[in-house]
Amino acid sequence: MNMRRLLAVLVLLPGLAWAAEEINWPMEPMEPDLQNTPSLQNGYRLYVNYCMGCHSLKFQRYERTADDLLIPHDVMLENIIFTGQKIGEQMTVAMAPELAKNWFGAPPPDLTMVERVRGAEWIYNYLKTFYIDPSRPLGVNNKVFPNVAMPHALLELQGIQREGCKQVPKIAANGGEMRDPLVPGKSITEEQCGLLVLEEGTGLYDAKTFDQAVYDITNFLHYVGDPSRADRHRIGGFVLIFLVILWVFTWLLGREYNKAVR
Ligand code: HEC
Numbered sequence: 343m344n345m346r347r348l349l350a351v352l353v354l355l356p357g358l359a360w361a362a363e364e365i366n367w368p369m370e371p372m373e374p375d376l377q378n379t380p381s382l383q384n385g386y387r388l389y390v391n392y393c394m395g396c397h398s399l400k401f402q403r404y405e406r407t408a409d410d411l412l413i414p415h416d417v418m419l420e421n422i423i424f425t426g427q428k429i430g431e432q433m434t435v436a437m438a439p440e441l442a443k444n445w446f447g448a449p450p451p452d453l454t455m456v457e458r459v460r461g462a463e464w465i466y467n468y469l470k471t472f473y474i475d476p477s478r479p480l481g482v483n484n485k486v487f488p489n490v491a492m493p494h495a496l497l498e499l500q501g502i503q504r505e506g507c508k509q510v511p512k513i514a515a516n517g518g519e520m521r522d523p524l525v526p527g528k529s530i531t532e533e534q535c536g537l538l539v540l541e542e543g544t545g546l547y548d549a550k551t552f553d554q555a556v557y558d559i560t561n562f563l564h565y566v567g568d569p570s571r572a573d574r575h576r577i578g579g580f581v582l583i584f585l586v587i588l589w590v591f592t593w594l595l596g597r598e599y600n601k602a603v604r
Contacts (some may be wrong), residue, residue, distance in 0.1 A: 361545065369467050369471070370467055374527070374560065377572075381554075382410075384554075385559045389562055393453070393495060395437070396492075399453060399566055400452050402566050404431060456567070457560070460579045466556055467486045469556045497545075500547065500558075501541055504541070506536060
């Protein structure tokens with residue numbers, strides 16, 4: 343068991359209970375891609391702007407991230423490190439955990455290892471399924487993490503989402519057609535009812551750009567969970583090439599020996 347995995351288990355142990363819980367939501371697939379450097383860079387930029395105010399990455403250093411994601415150190419210092427920290431430092435936040443707990447009811451956990459525990463698909467779907475729910479203290483709820491104590495951090499990008507039929511169950515109960523609350527005249531089926539409807543034009547991004555943004559953040563968290571993964575894959579490739587070359591010479595040598603024996 344390597345160090346990060348051990349830390350993952352210790353730090354996010356309470357999260358495991360959630361992870362095991364069944365999720366009643368049609369999860370969209372998410373395949374991380376460590377070769378996609380622009381995606382990782384964009385994910386990192388979004389993370390710093392929208393998540394790091396609350397969630398530290400305290401087992402990860404700025405410098406390592408800059409080097410792995412091919413970001414020059416001066417660009418990093420000017421555009422990414424808002425906290426006045428040095429490039430060799432860990433990505434911590436200034437917020438005191440006790441205060442944060444008072445504000446949100448639960449302290450925002452460190453996310454260095456969250457992808458190892460929850461998985462990329464979980465995070466991707468979690469970030470996409472915040473919706474308006476006036477009964478919750480922060481006015482939003484989540485399909486993948488019901489009754490979560492996190493606000494909808496990406497609201498300005500995504501825009502407002504609501505649950506499909508919340509406003510129209512009466513029409514259906516009367517035996518009439520169920521109608522989409524947001525698209526006048528459009529009827530919807532029972533199954534679509536529980537799904538989320540986006541109020542178009544309420545966010546800065548269109549649906550496709552938003553999906554990409556959430557993909558990039560998730561991809562970045564996948565990288566952070568095990569920053570050496572890409573190195574290992576590259577080195578693994580070299581090792582295989584080396585073995586092939588070695589095999590050729592071994593085979594030639596074997597042939598020579600055989601000649602001598604005969
Ligand atoms: C205003 C503070 C705040 C911001 C900004 C914020 N979060 Fe959170 N987040 C929280 C809190 C508080 C929790 C704990 C919720 C709970 O346990 O109910 C949380 C929980 C999470 C979890 C679940 C962790 C777990 O395994 O239990 C993930 C993943 C997460 N946040 C990702 C993000 C990402 C990605 C962003 C940026 C797009 C972000 N958060 C922005 C406050 C925040």
